[in-house]
Structure formats: structure tokens, C-alpha cells
Amino acid sequence: MSEIDVGLGILDHQLVDSEGRHCGKVDDLELERVREGRPRVAAILSGPPAWRGRGRLGRLAAALARGRLVRIPWEEVAEVHAEVELRRTAQELRLGRGDDRARRFVERIPGASL
Amino acid sequence: MKQIFAIALGILAAIGGFVDIGDIVFNTAAGATFGYELLWAVVIGVGGIITYAEMCGRVAAVSERAVFDAVRERLGFQVGLVALISAQFVNLMTIAAEIGGVAIVLQLLSGLSYRALLVLAVLALALVLWLMPFGWIERVFGYTGLALLVFVVAALKLHPDWTQVARGFVPKAEADNLAVYGYYVVGLIGAAMIPYEVYFYSSGAVEERWRPKDLGINRANAIVGYSLGGLLSFALMISAGALLLPEGISPEHLGSVALVAEAPLGQIGLILALVGMLFAISGAAIDSAFAGAYNLGQFFGWEWGKYRHNAGAPRFTIAWALMLLVGFLIVVTGVDPILVTELSVVFSVVALPLTYVPILLVANDRAYMGSYGNGWVGNAFGVLYLLIVLVIAVAAIPLLIASNMGQG
Numbered sequence: 001m002s003e004i005d006v007g008l009g010i011l012d013h014q015l016v017d018s019e020g021r022h023c024g025k026v027d028d029l030e031l032e033r034v035r036e037g038r039p040r041v042a043a044i045l046s047g048p049p050a051w052r053g054r055g056r057l058g059r060l061a062a063a064l065a066r067g068r069l070v071r072i073p074w075e076e077v078a079e080v081h082a083e084v085e086l087r088r089t090a091q092e093l094r095l096g097r098g099d100d101r102a103r104r105f106v107e108r109i110p111g112a113s114l
Numbered sequence: 115m116k117q118i119f120a121i122a123l124g125i126l127a128a129i130g131g132f133v134d135i136g137d138i139v140f141n142t143a144a145g146a147t148f149g150y151e152l153l154w155a156v157v158i159g160v161g162g163i164i165t166y167a168e169m170c171g172r173v174a175a176v177s178e179r180a181v182f183d184a185v186r187e188r189l190g191f192q193v194g195l196v197a198l199i200s201a202q203f204v205n206l207m208t209i210a211a212e213i214g215g216v217a218i219v220l221q222l223l224s225g226l227s228y229r230a231l232l233v234l235a236v237l238a239l240a241l242v243l244w245l246m247p248f249g250w251i252e253r254v255f256g257y258t259g260l261a262l263l264v265f266v267v268a269a270l271k272l273h274p275d276w277t278q279v280a281r282g283f284v285p286k287a288e289a290d291n292l293a294v295y296g297y298y299v300v301g302l303i304g305a306a307m308i309p310y311e312v313y314f315y316s317s318g319a320v321e322e323r324w325r326p327k328d329l330g331i332n333r334a335n336a337i338v339g340y341s342l343g344g345l346l347s348f349a350l351m352i353s354a355g356a357l358l359l360p361e362g363i364s365p366e367h368l369g370s371v372a373l374v375a376e377a378p379l380g381q382i383g384l385i386l387a388l389v390g391m392l393f394a395i396s397g398a399a400i401d402s403a404f405a406g407a408y409n410l411g412q413f414f415g416w417e418w419g420k421y422r423h424n425a426g427a428p429r430f431t432i433a434w435a436l437m438l439l440v441g442f443l444i445v446v447t448g449v450d451p452i453l454v455t456e457l458s459v460v461f462s463v464v465a466l467p468l469t470y471v472p473i474l475l476v477a478n479d480r481a482y483m484g485s486y487g488n489g490w491v492g493n494a495f496g497v498l499y500l501l502i503v504l505v506i507a508v509a510a511i512p513l514l515i516a517s518n519m520g521q522g
Contacts, residue, residue, distance in 0.1 A: 012186045012194070014415050025186070025415035046415075054191035061195060082178040099417050102428035111245055112425040 014083040015046060015072075015095065023096035026084060028053045030071065044072040044084070046095060070095050121331055125339040131256050132163075132343025133350075134398030135215035136208070136305035136459045138391065139452055141347045142365045142374065143520065144298045145354025150274070150282030153348060155299045157283060159306025160344035162502065164336050165495040166470060169477045169488070170312050171332035174319035177482040181316045181469055182412035184482075188472035197468035198413050204465050205310055205406040207458035209441030212399035213239070214451025218368045219392045229446065236442040239399055243434060248420040255397030261390030264375050264383055265349040271378035272356035279352060297517035300510050301456065303502070304463040306347065310398075310405035312469070317408040321419050326486055350374075366452060403441070407433035456519055463510045466503050474500060 015024045027050035030043040048065035051058040072086065072093055079085040090096035106112050144152045170181055179187070182201075186194040216239070217231040224231070242251060287295060315335075324332065353374045358365060365371055368391065375387035404420055411418025411430045418430040425431070445451055474496050477488045488496055 012190060014183060022411075022415055022417045025413075027191070051191060057192045057195050061191075096417075099428055102432055103425050106425045106428040106431055109244075109424075113423050114245055114247075 010044075010080055010084050013080075015044070015086060016083045017086050017090040017093065017095065018078070018088055019090075021090050021096060023086075023090035023093075023099075024070070027051055041074050043074055044077070046070045046072065067098060068094075117331075121334050124331065124335045125342065126257060126260065128256075128335055128339025129260060129342045129346065131259065131311070131394075131397055131401065132340055133259065133262055133346050133394045134208075134305075134308065134402075135211050135395050135451075135455050136301075136308055137347050138215075138350060138368070138371055138395075139365075139455045140298065140301040140305045140459065141350035142354040142358070142371045144302055145351035146358035146364050147520070148295065148298065149355040149359050150279045150352060151286075152295075152298055152302060153279070153282035153351060154285040155302040156306060156344055156347045156351065158502065159303040160340055160347070161495070162303060162307045162499045163311065164340050165492075165499050166307065166473070167312050167315050167340065168333060168336040169492065169496060170316035170473055171319050171324070171336060172329060172486060173473060173476050173483070174316045175324035175328050175332060176326055176484065176486040177476065178320060179476070179482070180320045180408065180412050181313050181473060182409045184476045185469055185472045186413055188475050189468075193468075194413065197465075197472075198409060200465040200468055201309060201313070201409055202406055204458060204462040205402055205409070206437060206440050206444065207454055207461060208308065208310055208402045209399060209406070209437055210444035211451055211455035211458050212395050212402060213438070213441050214445040214454060215368065215395040216392065216399060217445070218451060219388055219395065222369055222372060223388055223392070229448075232442065232446055235396075236438055239396065239403070240435060240438055242396075243400060243403070243438075244424060251397075251400060255393050255400065259390055259394035259397055261386045262346050262394055263349075264379065264386035264390060265346060265353055268375045268378050268383060268387075269349040269352040269356070272353055274352050274356040291517070291522050293513060293517035294520055294522045296509065297513045297520045300463055300506050300513055301459050301520070302347075303506055304459040304466075304510070306344065307463075307466065307503075308459065309462050309466055309469060310402040313405040313408055314401045317405075317412070317418075318420070321421055329486070353378075368452075399438075399441075403434045403437045406437040407431075453519075460510050460514050463503070464507050467500070467507055470500060470503055 010026050011029060013026050014022060015026060017023050024046040026044050027047065028045040029041050030045055031039050032042040033040050047069045048062050048067040049069035051062040070093065076087050076093065077084060078087045086093060173184060174180055182198065185197050189197060213232065213235055216235040217228055220231040220235060221228050354365065357374050357377055363370055372384055372387045376384035407430045408418055410433050416429045417427040419427050445454065476482050480487055
């Protein structure tokens with residue numbers, strides 16, 4: 001299987017950081033060398049702005065949602081199985097920030113760690 | 115031994131967890147209107163939930179994906195989003211119906227005002243979800259819901275005409291009002307196959323890290339658990355058919371459902387019926403709120419899980435809290451919860467193919483399933499139920515209108 005097959009096979013799969021944290025989906029892919037006829041996956045794109053490349057509803061959803069685009073170079077991918085495992089933590093890759101923001105809010109409520 | 119014990123406990127929880135307000139409403143209404151004639155539709159519905167849940171549990175155990183992981187991977191972002199929105203719309207209506215149902219049962223138990231009890235119900239549910247470890251929730255609500263078995267005793271005590279009951283298991287459509295008959299067929303199948311149960315079940319399987327060695331438990335839970343749950347549906351329909359049909363009572367209120375247990379068994383029957391309904395419906399409210407949060411977490415790739423502490427899966431936590439809040443806002447407008455229940459079941463039938471199809475595809479995909487893909491039995495049932503689901507999905511809304519929601 002070539003890298004491009006692996007790349008297309010992971011579209012919409014779960015991203016997991018080096019500590020096992022769920023930190024977004026493979027929302028889109030950045031390809032390179034398409035013109036030369038030797039396409040290669042350069043990076044995984046994650047975050048609402050990446051939905052713009054996913055059809056009309058994707059564009060609409062991207063316009064309505066908040067959140068930044070995160071570009072994860074292909075070199076950061078450690079392993080691909082049911083999930084796409086990354087080499088570094090979500091924090092280092094600036095992923096999972098929606099959960100971080102929500103956590104700061106939820107933590108203030110008594111009993112949050114139950 | 116320990117394994118058998120675990121299986122038995124899972125099955126017990128599945129029985130208590132099978133019945134929710136949709137089953138209660140449609141089974142007693144069908145019994146009060148058509149006697150035992152529609153028992154066959156419950157058999158079809160139970161077969162459907164067994165087929166679908168077994169498949170989702172197996173996909174979860176082998177491919178480590180819950181329903182909305184598979185939906186997004188198979189359907190892509192756009193169509194997956196449509197599936198998500200329709201599933202969440204149905205989930206919200208289901209939650210609204212269950213919260214309303216909890217308040218009605220509390221009202222029957224206490225005599226306090228319905229609106230005040232709605233507030234109490236939603237606060238109590240939120241507190242239980244926030245504070246109680248999930249293992250406890252499952253036991254308290256699953257096992258207490260077993261009080262509904264009182265309807266099995268009631269059905270026996272009412273001495274129904276068993277030849278008539280047996281005839282009810284043979285499908286036929288010779289009723290005077292075919293639109294109403296068809297509406298109840300859709301409702302009974304839809305109530306048994308209500309989709310939140312499958313979202314919840316498959317997500318739990320992923321969380322508990324089921325692997326192929328757990329496929330026996332999956333099969334036992336699905337087949338035995340849901341069949342015994344179906345027994346409760348039979349009991350509700352048979353006792354309603356034996357008691358309410360001859361009296362000409364139509365159960366537009368959950369109070370007449372409890373009456374079905376009170377008439378043959380007295381006070382104790384009434385109390386067991388109300389307690390069983392209270393906990394079964396509360397458990398369903400909890401499961402459907404979780405199901406909504408699971409779907410969002412899986413579609414968008416958040417941290418999710420009922421075994422995580424609240425701050426460990428923060429957006430998941432906010433999601434179930436918001437689902438409960440919106441469900442509450444729907445019923446607090448004063449809309450009749452029985453109406454919301456019927457609509458939620460009918461719309462769930464319409465939305466069902468959008469999650470059923472991708473699961474059937476994944477269950478047949480060797481890349482996901484290896485040697486654990488659907489065998490010929492799994493595919494025969496899988497395809498048969500896909501056809502049934504498609505037919506009832508197309509027929510659901512026309513029948514809803516033609517039958518004036520079963521009123522004729």
C-alpha cells in the first residue's frame with residue numbers, strides 16, 4: 001500500500017496523542033506533488049476550518065463553528081491502526097484545545113473530578 | 115463462574131434497560147386498541163434490535179469503533195453530518211419524552227404539580243449523572259426497572275384467552291382501520307429498535323475495551339437480554355388487551371398503564387408498576403442523554419466516556435447536560451409527553467437507515483472485521499432488517515398523518 005492509500009484510508013479517523021488522549025479527527029489531508037503525478041500526503045489537517053474542503057455542508061459547518069486549523073506534518077504520525085497515533089502530546093501539537101477550554105469551565109463546578 | 119455471573123448481570127440490566135416510555139406507550143395502546151393482534155410486530159422489532167445491537171457490539175469489539183466513528187469513516191463528513199443531526203434530533207425528542215414520563219410517574223406517586231416535578235426530575239437526573247459512578251447508575255436503574263416484571267404476573271393473572279394470544283403472533287392485516295393498524299406496526303417496531311439503545315450499547319463496548327474474546331457476552335446480551343426485554347413488551351400488550359380493550363379504555367395517560375397492574379394485583383401491583391416505570395424511564399433518560407453525548411464526541415473526535423470523571427471528558431459532560439436541558443425545555447412548554455413519545459418513535463424510524471447502513475457496511479468489511487465479519491446468518495438478518503427498516507421508514511410519516519396518530 002502506498003502512502004497515499006494510507007493517507008486516504010485515514011480520512012475521518014480518530015486522532016490520538018502520545019498519551020492516549022482523543023484530540024480530534026483527520027478532517028482533511030494536505031497532498032503534495034500531485035502535479036508531478038507522484039502524490040504524497042504532506043500533512044493531516046484537523047479543526048473546523050478544515051471542513052471547508054468537505055463539500056457544501058462542510059463549508060456551512062466550518063462557517064458556523066469556532067476553532068483553529070491545526071496542521072500536523074505526516075512525520076508526526078507514529079502509527080495507523082483503528083486510530084491515528086501521533087508522536088507527541090496534543091498540547092505540543094496544539095490539538096484538543098476545545099476540550100482544554102471546556103475543562104477550565106467544567107473544573108469550576110464542585111464534583112468535577114468525580 | 116465469574117463469567118456466567120457477569121453475563122447474568124448484563125442480561126438483567128438489558129431487561130430493565132430495554133423498556134422505555136416508547137415501549138410502554140405503544141404496547142399498551144396497541145393492546146387497548148387491537149387486543150393481542152399486534153404481538154407479531156413486537157417479535158419483528160425485538161429481532162431487529164437483536165440483529166442491530168449484536169452487529170454494533172461485534173463491530174465495537176473487533177474494530178474498536180463505536181457507531182458514530184463508523185458512521186463518519188464510512189459516510190464521510192457531509193453525509194455523516196446529516197446522520198448526526200437526524201440522530202441528535204431524535205435523541206432530543208426521546209430525552210424530552212422520557213423526562214416527561216418521569217414527571218408523570220412522579221405525579222402519580224406524589225400528587226404534586228406536573229411542572230414542578232419536571233424541574234425535580236431533570237435536576238435529579240443531572241445530579242445522578244454528575245455524582246454517581248456509572249457502574250452504580252447501571253445497577254440501580256437496571257435492577258429496579260425489573261419491578262416491571264409485575265406486568266408479566268398481571269398478564270397471567272388476567273387469564274387472557276391464550277388461543278387468541280397465540281394467534282397474535284401470526285402476522286395479518288385484516289383490521290377495520292388499516293391506517294391505525296399500520297401506524298401501530300411502525301410504532302411497535304420503532305419503539306423496540308429505538309436507536310439510542312444501540313449508540314449507548316456500542317459505545318459502552320468500546321469503553322469497556324471489548325475484544326473478540328468478548329463476542330460471546332455480546333451475543334448473550336443481545337439475544338437473551340433483548341428477548342427477555344421483549345417479554346415485558348408482550349406482557350404490557352397482553353394485559354392491556356385483556357383489561358383495557360373490553361372496557362373500552364384507551365391509555366392516553368400513564369396512569370391507566372399502572373391500572374393494568376393494579377386491577378389484578380391490588381395496591382402492591384400498582385406500586386411495583388409505578389416504581390418499575392419510574393426507574394426504567396429514568397434509566398432510559400440517562401442512556402439517551404449519554405447516547406447524544408457519545409455521538410457528538412465520536413463524530414468530532416473529543417474525549418468521551420461515561421467512566422471518565424466529569425472534567426476528564428469535558429465537552430462530553432457539557433453535551434449530556436445540554437441534551438437534558440433542551441429535553442426539559444421541550445416538555446416544560448406543556449406539550450403532551452405522550453405526543454412527544456409517539457413522534458420521537460416515528461421520527462427515529464425515519465432516521466434509522468442512516469446509522470444502520472454504515473454499520474452493515476463495516477460489519478461486512480474485512481479490513482475492519484478480519485475473520486469476524488458478518489457470516490451468512492448475520493447478513494441474511496442484516497439485509498432483511500435493512501429492508502424492513504427502509505419500508506417502515508418510508509411508510510412512517512404517511513401512516514402518522516393518515517391514522518391521525520393512531521386516533522383513527
